[in-house]
Amino acid sequence: MKKLLLLLFILVCFTAFAEDKKNTDYMKQLSDIKSLSAEFKQINNLKDYGEDIYTGKVYINMKEKALWDYTEPYSSWYLITNTDINHYDEINNQLIKMKTKDYKEYALLQVLMDFSQLSKSFSAEQKDNTLYLKPKNDTGIAYINIVFKNDVISEINSKDNAGNLTTITLSKVEIDKKISSSSFKKKLPKDVNVFNQ
Numbered sequence: 001m002k003k004l005l006l007l008l009f010i011l012v013c014f015t016a017f018a019e020d021k022k023n024t025d026y027m028k029q030l031s032d033i034k035s036l037s038a039e040f041k042q043i044n045n046l047k048d049y050g051e052d053i054y055t056g057k058v059y060i061n062m063k064e065k066a067l068w069d070y071t072e073p074y075s076s077w078y079l080i081t082n083t084d085i086n087h088y089d090e091i092n093n094q095l096i097k098m099k100t101k102d103y104k105e106y107a108l109l110q111v112l113m114d115f116s117q118l119s120k121s122f123s124a125e126q127k128d129n130t131l132y133l134k135p136k137n138d139t140g141i142a143y144i145n146i147v148f149k150n151d152v153i154s155e156i157n158s159k160d161n162a163g164n165l166t167t168i169t170l171s172k173v174e175i176d177k178k179i180s181s182s183s184f185k186k187k188l189p190k191d192v193n194v195f196n197q
Contacts, residue, residue, distance in 0.1 A: 031116040047163040
């Protein structure tokens with residue numbers, strides 16, 4: 001769960017854009033985002049396990065809900081609201097339903113759902129075209145580096161406390177455009193196994 005929250009947080013941060021490279025306050029830009037959608041490529045370098053590559057799409061309405069939708073190498077998704085986390089996994093044909101308040105990572109979920117909370121959870125340093133974030137408390141994240149290129153975040157690099165590295169790149173980014181409610185609806189197979197946690 002901690003890994004999922006880290007990846008969601010990283011992807012959301014990845015969509016901020018710069019208006020003036022020399023005088024941009026990236027933290028402010030992140031906190032001003034109301035919604036975003038994007039295609040993503042995620043590369044995980046897991047210590048002692050090697051590299052995994054995933055692709056998909058993300059939709060986020062700040063302070064409301066987020067959908068992290070993997071399409072390759074197989075279908076899997078996380079739908080997160082302020083109260084629930086639903087995770088579907090095609091390989092196991094199962095849907096796991098959880099309550100966000102039951103996880104110690106809940107604070108990170110709140111940051112994901114409301115970027116204006118970033119400065120409460122992370123110390124930030126901005127140098128040139130990169131925003132360096134370090135958690136103020138132990139959340140399992142060592143750091144997150146957000147790199148901007150051509151007025152758009154081009155790459156996010158992160159490392160967790162176990163030494164696992166994640167890089168996420170985005171394409172077709174849309175910020176503050178209306179996201180239809182149908183984008184957050186996922187069809188489940190009729191024979192899906194449902195587990196409540």
